[in-house]
Amino acid sequence: MIAIIGRGNVATHLFRAFKNKEETCLVNPHTLEGLPADADLTLICVSDNAIGEVVKKLPSSLPLVAHTSGSIPISVLGDKFKNYGVFYPLQTFTKDVELNYKEIPVFVEGDSEKTVEKIKHFASAFSHNIFEADSEKRRKLHLASVFACNFTNALAGIAQNILKEAAIDKTVINPLMRQTLKKLDYMDAGAAQTGPAKRKDDIVINSHLQMLKDHPDLMQIYKSISDLIREQ
Amino acid sequence: MIAIIGRGNVATHLFRAFKNKEETCLVNPHTLEGLPADADLTLICVSDNAIGEVVKKLPSSLPLVAHTSGSIPISVLGDKFKNYGVFYPLQTFTKDVELNYKEIPVFVEGDSEKTVEKIKHFASAFSHNIFEADSEKRRKLHLASVFACNFTNALAGIAQNILKEAAIDKTVINPLMRQTLKKLDYMDAGAAQTGPAKRKDDIVINSHLQMLKDHPDLMQIYKSISDLIREQ
Numbered sequence: 001m002i003a004i005i006g007r008g009n010v011a012t013h014l015f016r017a018f019k020n021k022e023e024t025c026l027v028n029p030h031t032l033e034g035l036p037a038d039a040d041l042t043l044i045c046v047s048d049n050a051i052g053e054v055v056k057k058l059p060s061s062l063p064l065v066a067h068t069s070g071s072i073p074i075s076v077l078g079d080k081f082k083n084y085g086v087f088y089p090l091q092t093f094t095k096d097v098e099l100n101y102k103e104i105p106v107f108v109e110g111d112s113e114k115t116v117e118k119i120k121h122f123a124s125a126f127s128h129n130i131f132e133a134d135s136e137k138r139r140k141l142h143l144a145s146v147f148a149c150n151f152t153n154a155l156a157g158i159a160q161n162i163l164k165e166a167a168i169d170k171t172v173i174n175p176l177m178r179q180t181l182k183k184l185d186y187m188d189a190g191a192a193q194t195g196p197a198k199r200k201d202d203i204v205i206n207s208h209l210q211m212l213k214d215h216p217d218l219m220q221i222y223k224s225i226s227d228l229i230r231e232q
Numbered sequence: 233m234i235a236i237i238g239r240g241n242v243a244t245h246l247f248r249a250f251k252n253k254e255e256t257c258l259v260n261p262h263t264l265e266g267l268p269a270d271a272d273l274t275l276i277c278v279s280d281n282a283i284g285e286v287v288k289k290l291p292s293s294l295p296l297v298a299h300t301s302g303s304i305p306i307s308v309l310g311d312k313f314k315n316y317g318v319f320y321p322l323q324t325f326t327k328d329v330e331l332n333y334k335e336i337p338v339f340v341e342g343d344s345e346k347t348v349e350k351i352k353h354f355a356s357a358f359s360h361n362i363f364e365a366d367s368e369k370r371r372k373l374h375l376a377s378v379f380a381c382n383f384t385n386a387l388a389g390i391a392q393n394i395l396k397e398a399a400i401d402k403t404v405i406n407p408l409m410r411q412t413l414k415k416l417d418y419m420d421a422g423a424a425q426t427g428p429a430k431r432k433d434d435i436v437i438n439s440h441l442q443m444l445k446d447h448p449d450l451m452q453i454y455k456s457i458s459d460l461i462r463e464q
Contacts, residue, residue: 048433071428071436091408092426097415105404129404140398143440148391148405149412150427151457152384156413157421158460159380166372172337172363173380174416176323180381181388181409183329188402189389194324195382196303201280204303208375217463220456225383228390228449 002122003036005029005054006045009093010068014045014126017101021125029054038063041122043087048072055080066110066119070142073135074109085110085119088138089127092149101126107133107141158218190232197226234354235268237261237286238277241325242300246277246358249333253357261286270295273354275319280304287312298342298351302374305367306341317342317351320370321359324381333358339365339373390450422464429458 001023004015011026018024027035029046037059044054044067051067055077058065064083067076070090077084086109091099106123108130110116116132123130133141156177160170183192196204205226212219233255236247243258250256259267261278269291276286276299283299287309290297296315299308302322309316318341323331338355340362342348348364355362365373388409392402415424428436437458444451 047431048436071439090404092411092415094415094418094424094426097411097418099411100407103407105407131400131404133400137398137400139439139443140394141400141404142436143443144391144394144398144400144405145408146427146440146454147387147394149408150425150429150461151387151453152409152412153415153421153424153426154457154461155379155383155387156416157425157464159376160421162372162376162379166369166376168363168365168369168373168376170420172322172361172373173376174413175332175335175337176377176381177384177413177416179324179329179331180384181406181413183324183326183385184388184406184409186326186329189385189392192326192385193382193389194326194385195378197382199279204280204374207303207371208378211371211375217456217460221383221453221460222378224449224452224456225386228453229382229386231449232389 001025001036001039001041003027003039003042004045005032005035005043008045008047009095010089011045012095013093013099013101014043014068014089017126018122022122032057037061040064041066041119043068051076064115064118070138070145074111075135078111083111083115083118085115086135086138087119087123088133088141090141090145102128105129105131107131107138109134109138155221158221193229193232195229197229198232200230233257233268233271233273235259235271235274236277237264237267237275240277240279241327242321243277244327245325245331245333246275246300246321249358250354254354264289269293272296273298273351275300283308296347296350302370302377306343307367310343315343315347315350317347318367318370319351319355320365320373322373322377334360337361337363339363339370341366341370387453390453425461425464427461429461430464432462 005027015026042062042065060080065081066085066087088107091104104127106127108119163170237259247258274294274297292312297313298317298319320339321336323336336359338359340351395402
């Protein structure tokens with residue numbers, strides 16, 4: 001049996017993914033009402049800031065406890081529980097957007113080899129892509145995912161705003177963004193790079209910077225990414 | 233009949249897309265060998281810097297000439313040809329990566345309403361998504377596409393390098409990037425934004441900046457995009 005503590009996007013999706021495979025319950029992180037004392041795995045799916053608070057309230061007698069955070073080290077669980085670990089799914093979760101769980105990479109860490117195997121066993125009901133990663137490796141995964149996901153979304157937002165200001169339907173860039181990703185199935189991002197910065201085309205670059213002159217924050221982002229591309 | 237001048241990614245793909253619909257020929261931009269004098273449409277598919285050189289060498293008697301650039305104004309063709317315009321496909325083209333041409337948005341401009349209709353007629357053999365855009369609007373489209381495509385690819389490259397340094401398979405972030413895009417089919421980028429900057433989680437942000445301390449260029453990109461997200 002798996003107990004999932006949380007009410008957010010990750011908790012909702014993990015509950016949805018596990019409930020057809022294992023006996024699974026979803027527990028409110030504030031009240032912990034109905035928390036089973038003997039779940040084979042208790043998963044803490046709350047925001048980084050709230051993990052410490054939940055740990056304090058949990059009974060230390062739980063058989064196995066894991067958190068799902070990219071940034072929080074395993075040690076946050078070490079003082080309290082006998083068997084503990086991490087179940088980190090590398091994905092962006094939104095309640096209303098469907099996911100193919102089987103392809104989500106899951107990174108597992110445990111206090112012992114036995115714990116790692118136990119968490120991997122549960123993870124295999126969720127995904128086909130299971131890896132081991134210690135806390136240091138997981139921090140790097142999280143950093144990479146900030147660039148690949150959070151910042152990519154921010155760039156899409158900049159593009160959408162430029163289109164909006166020009167009275168152009170924002171979805172016209174979706175095929176372009178899809179193809180940008182598709183290319184990464186065939187080649188490294190370095191080899192796939194195109195555009196004015198790659199061609200060192202200063203006429204176009206300066207014309208773009210001029211268009212951004214009322215948005216110093218966007219100019220800064222344009223310049224710093226263009227400089228990075230030029231130096232490749 | 234369509235004559236396509238160029239040897240690069242765009243020329244190769246446009247030739248591939250048109251050749252089953254219309255009589256189409258591909259012409260070397262340096263020699264112009266075999267250029268038909270009477271093609272219904274002559275498409276200049278060369279890099280921005282080379283358009284002027286090709287225009288100089290073309291006979292002014294060509295029935296209709298268009299270029300395919302996002303940044304070059306239509307006026308580059310106006311001094312020489314009687315009927316001229318722009319056929320701008322908003323996509324990233326790589327010779328060896330397949331494309332669904334029908335979904336690519338094409339932005340058309342022409343010296344007259346009649347020219348616009350002619351170019352749209354040819355474009356309809358290529359795509360289902362045809363729009364009109366003047367040179368100013370097209371510049372903004374190009375700027376948006378630099379953020380959405382070129383810069384997104386650069387961020388993917390940063391993520392791949394972080395994973396490489398941590399000895400993690402670079403493809404583990406692909407499902408995450410795909411989902412990041414998929415969310416944009418359901419919501420605005422603003423609503424889809426997640427991550428430490430969105431949560432104003434300074435502990436994680438500072439830990440990430442610390443991890444980037446040997447890469448001041450990446451620190452600058454991390455900071456400037458995080459600042460943008462925080463201010464939303």
